Amino acid sequence: MLDPQETEAQFEQRWWELMNELRVRFGKKPDINALLLLIGVQELGQGAGPFTKEQKQDLMHIATCRLFSISGYYELERVDEEGWPHYRLLQQLPFSNLKEQERMLKWHMLEYFDEQEQL
Template sequence: MLHPEETEAQFEQRWWELMNDLRQRFGKKPDLNALLLLIGVQELGQGGGPFTKEQKQDLMHIATCRLFSISGYYELERVDEDGWPHFRLVKPVPFSTLKEQERMLKWHMLEYFQEMDRLNG
């Protein structure tokens, strides 16, 4: 996924800039799983843990749903009594290859962090 006016090189540049920014913030370059966990914790809004292995998996699921809500694949259904968000699938996410899945995830992460930067301006 690209913005209509964005080239592959521009997409890669945006990704490199995000990774560089996160490396500066956290002292190391995060992988995709670490980014999903970070986004999940942010979306939960209850601080940084500690979390059990199961909770970390749930946080990564929250992140994935939140990211794909940007493109209308998921929507927030409710927040439970413990403050955990629950999403529902609106339309199937079109995946074919692992490379395309990773690319789509990266694009949504770029959009998410850009949105967060605008909100926290």
């Protein structure tokens, strides 16, 4: 879950550092949708594409589910015959507004990339 000890300034610093690292790696600063697509492609594990518009939406959904699985909102249910992961919702997400949703998504992205670095 979100770290209650982390101040907003510490959170923003971690986010800025991740964005800077990704800007250096890819040559431009990604937005949240680009990050979701990147995570989805990574979770699919089949390379960078090409993907249709619908597949890109599916990849972003996979990324969202994978990210929220970190805090127990989703779990991986199965991987289909084409290698696409499918998640099951375990509990409703606790957002009361878009700002909260974006902050929680960013926090999960930070955790995801920290986890990937440790592999």
